[in-house]
Amino acid sequence: MKTSRRTFLAAGVGLASTLALTGQAFADAAKVDENDPTAVALGYKHDATLVDKAKQPKYVAGEHCGNCQLFQGKPGDAWGPCPIFAEKQVSVKGWCSAYTKKA
Known part of the structure; x- marks a missing residue:
């Protein structure tokens, strides 16, 4: 399967935002x-x-x-x-x- 640059970048942005939000969730824990x-x-x-x-x-x-x-x-x-x-x-x-x- 061939992955396009656009698909790769979209997946990378999605992963980066998920990691950033996870870190923020721990920082805001009760x-x-x-x-x-x-x-x-x-x-x-x-x-x-x-x-x-x-x-x-x-x-x-x-x-x-x-x-x-x-x-x-x-x-x-x-x-x-x-x-x-x-x-x-x-x-x-x-x-x-x-x-x-x-x-």
């Missing part, structure tokens, strides 16, 4: 609300320094989403997706009881 039932159950806080250590004895100072294995944001991102919260955005400075230190 942020986790601290009052969300899952967030409450896991003790999630946007700021790890505000974690109630009496309610969350597992918390250790210095732990935060940015150094959690589950955090899927890029280096330098203030917010990033987390599979625990159905891909909603969590703060890089946040914490929840599902915290798992990066290897």
Whole structure:
């Protein structure tokens, strides 16, 4: 099958716009609300320094989403997706009881 230059360019433009829109969708993903039932159950806080250590004895100072294995944001991102919260955005400075230190 012979592909014309016009078909090739149209497909390339379609692919590029799809990739651009996908990236924008991730950037605009909803942020986790601290009052969300899952967030409450896991003790999630946007700021790890505000974690109630009496309610969350597992918390250790210095732990935060940015150094959690589950955090899927890029280096330098203030917010990033987390599979625990159905891909909603969590703060890089946040914490929840599902915290798992990066290897």
